[in-house]
Amino acid sequence: MRAALIAFLALAIGGAVQAQAKETLEIAITFDDLPLHGPIPQGETPLSIAQRVTAALKAAHVNNVMGMVNGRWITTQPETIEALRVWRSAGLPLGNHTWSHPNLNQLSAAQFEQEIAGNEPLLEKLEPGGDWKWLRYPFLAEGDDPAKRGEVRKYLASHGYKIAAVTTGFGDWQWTAPYARCVAAHDQKGIAELKRLYMQSARESVTFDRALSKALYGRDMPYVLLMHIGALDSYMLPQLLDVYRKAGFRFVSIQQAERDPFYRSDVDPSLPPEPQNLEGRAAARGIKLPAQTDYAVLLDKICPAPNG
Ligand SMILES: [Zn+2]
Numbered sequence: 001m002r003a004a005l006i007a008f009l010a011l012a013i014g015g016a017v018q019a020q021a022k023e024t025l026e027i028a029i030t031f032d033d034l035p036l037h038g039p040i041p042q043g044e045t046p047l048s049i050a051q052r053v054t055a056a057l058k059a060a061h062v063n064n065v066m067g068m069v070n071g072r073w074i075t076t077q078p079e080t081i082e083a084l085r086v087w088r089s090a091g092l093p094l095g096n097h098t099w100s101h102p103n104l105n106q107l108s109a110a111q112f113e114q115e116i117a118g119n120e121p122l123l124e125k126l127e128p129g130g131d132w133k134w135l136r137y138p139f140l141a142e143g144d145d146p147a148k149r150g151e152v153r154k155y156l157a158s159h160g161y162k163i164a165a166v167t168t169g170f171g172d173w174q175w176t177a178p179y180a181r182c183v184a185a186h187d188q189k190g191i192a193e194l195k196r197l198y199m200q201s202a203r204e205s206v207t208f209d210r211a212l213s214k215a216l217y218g219r220d221m222p223y224v225l226l227m228h229i230g231a232l233d234s235y236m237l238p239q240l241l242d243v244y245r246k247a248g249f250r251f252v253s254i255q256q257a258e259r260d261p262f263y264r265s266d267v268d269p270s271l272p273p274e275p276q277n278l279e280g281r282a283a284a285r286g287i288k289l290p291a292q293t294d295y296a297v298l299l300d301k302i303c304p305a306p307n308g
Contacts, residue, residue, distance in 0.1 A: 025249040026222035028257035030164060032097055032136055034067040035074070035083035037176060037228045041183035044231045046073075050083035052234035054090035060241045064253035067229070068097035068136040068164065071122040083229075084126055094127050095134035095164055095254075096120070104137060105144040109151035116155070134254060136164040140226075142276060149273060157270035164254060165266040167213075167278055169226035170205035172198070172233055174299055179232040182303035190303040198236055199243070201295055206247050208292065212278045215287065222257035 031053065036046045057065055067087050073080040087094070099118040107115070116135060123132045135156060142163075143149030156163065175198050182190035213221050225244075227233055233240075244251070258267050265271040275284040282289055 025220055025247065026252045026257060027168070027244055027249045028222065028224045028252050028254040029062065029065045029227060030068060030095070030136065030166075030224060030254060031065060031227045031229045031233075032068045033101070033228050033230075034069045034087060034094070034097075035080040035229070036070075036077065037173070037230045037233075039177055039180040041180040041231050043183065046077075046080045046083040046229075047086065049229060049231050049234045050086045053229060053237060054086055054092065056234070056237035056241070057092070058090060060238065060245075062241060062251045063091060064093065064251070064256075066093050066095045066134065066164065066254050068095045068134075069119060069123060069126075070097050070099065070101045070138075071119045072100040074122065088126050093130060093253075094123055094132045095136055096123060096132060096161075097136045098138055101138040103139045104141045104148070104152065105139075109143075109148050109155070112152055113155045116159075116161070131255065133159070133161045134164040135161050136166075140166060140276065142273070153269040153273060157268070161269065162258065163266040163269060165224050165258065165263055165277065166226040167221060167262070168205055168209040168223040170201040171295060172202075172226075173228045173230065174295055175232045176228065176230040178299045178302050179230070181305060183231075185303050187303045193302055194232065194299070195236065197295060197298060198232065199239060201293070202240055202243055204293065206243065209278060212282060212289070216278065216281055216285070217262070221262045222252060222260050224254055224257050224263075 035050065037049075040046065040049070057063065067084075069084065074084070084094075096116060096119050098112070098115040100115060102112070102115055104112050123130070143152055155161075175194055179191070179194055181187075182194060209223060210220055213219065213223075241251075257263070265274045275281050279289065
């Protein structure tokens with residue numbers, strides 16, 4: 001059975017998985033790190049990036065994209081509130097990414113719970129009565145020990161929260177710093193190469209995650225895509241949306257996607273936790289995944305940092 005799964009996975013990753021006309025492919029896009037995902041390149045601001053992202057979504061008629069907020073930016077860089085206002089003016093919903101983006105693995109459960117609660121006044125102010133009680137764990141770190149993980153889940157359940165899971169993504173955040181370096185160096189060739197790799201990584205992730213979902217469940221689940229509100233993301237978004245659309249995806253809200261039974265323990269944190277994301281579930285079943293391109297190594301070499 002395991003061998004069969006691996007064989008299937010290898011086959012599927014080889015490109016055998018194609019969107020079929022009758023399949024319903026759904027994906028919920030989420031953007032993390034509102035209002036600021038840095039480093040911000042020269043000539044850009046959190047506001048200019050948010051404007052470009054929301055314009056691209058509007059042009060593609062994609063709404064219901066949830067923006068995950070770290071409120072602390074509006075105290076350290078007050079002008080960043082404008083990026084959040086642009087998001088809301090576009091009619092897009094918000095979620096909770098904690099106040100200051102800490103890693104739960106380095107905090108106590110009580111400290112982390114304060115991070116969640118501390119973000120709420122801002123979310124309520126920006127989206128009064130909104131369905132913003134969706135927690136996206138910073139660094140996707142749900143707690144390094146089962147007791148802490150369980151304690152935070154208990155808190156979430158008793159405070160009406162759902163977990164904003166991630167079931168697809170392509171490490172878009174890895175492009176943020178190299179892009180800022182290339183902009184600073186006016187290196188157009190470097191920027192072109194970053195864009196090429198960005199799209200390559202996105203296409204690979206669609207094939208990989210679909211194959212994994214099919215190997216695990218025999219079907220495509222409604223995916224939740226992790227993105228970040230970075231400058232290069234804002235420029236690439238029209239092309240990226242096109243990749244998903246051409247693959248046969250329909251864009252849905254995270255509320256809609258997480259109605260799928262796969263997300264049962266995310267929408268109800270009072271249930272026992274499952275292994276995180278598709279890779280975690282595969283590992284729990286002893287399925288060995290094929291190696292993926294290591295983009296970090298490639299990106300480090302593009303417009304390299306002076307001392308790097
Ligand atoms: Zn984040």
